[in-house]
Amino acid sequence: MSVGAPMVPAPVGWIVPHRGNAYVAGDGEVEPGVLPGGAYATVTHVGHPDRLVGVTAGLLAWAEERGPAFDVRDGRWAARLELYKIDPAVEPDMGEREIELAFLLAPERP
Numbered sequence: 001m002s003v004g005a006p007m008v009p010a011p012v013g014w015i016v017p018h019r020g021n022a023y024v025a026g027d028g029e030v031e032p033g034v035l036p037g038g039a040y041a042t043v044t045h046v047g048h049p050d051r052l053v054g055v056t057a058g059l060l061a062w063a064e065e066r067g068p069a070f071d072v073r074d075g076r077w078a079a080r081l082e083l084y085k086i087d088p089a090v091e092p093d094m095g096e097r098e099i100e101l102a103f104l105l106a107p108e109r110p
Helices: 049-066
Strands: 040-046 080-084 098-104
Touching: 040 049, 049 098
Parallel strands: none
Antiparallel strands: 040 098, 080 098
């Protein structure tokens, strides 16, 4: 499926809370990491997650029109996040989900 841009592989991850400087060890298949700093293009969608394809297409089209490039390194997104901001236990209605997409922009060149 295409949403107006070539598909590139991206690692899948979950944000895992931890206390202080506690280190979470990997097991060889799942590894800890840190999100890269920098500027992100973001959009927040309120509604069913099945509408995210269109929301993603809109964010990609916005960047294509405005000129910021996404940070894609060796064919992989440096950071492309889908953040679910409402706990399903608090709001069980899928149509009321608040989901933020955040795609890392490439560093500006001098």
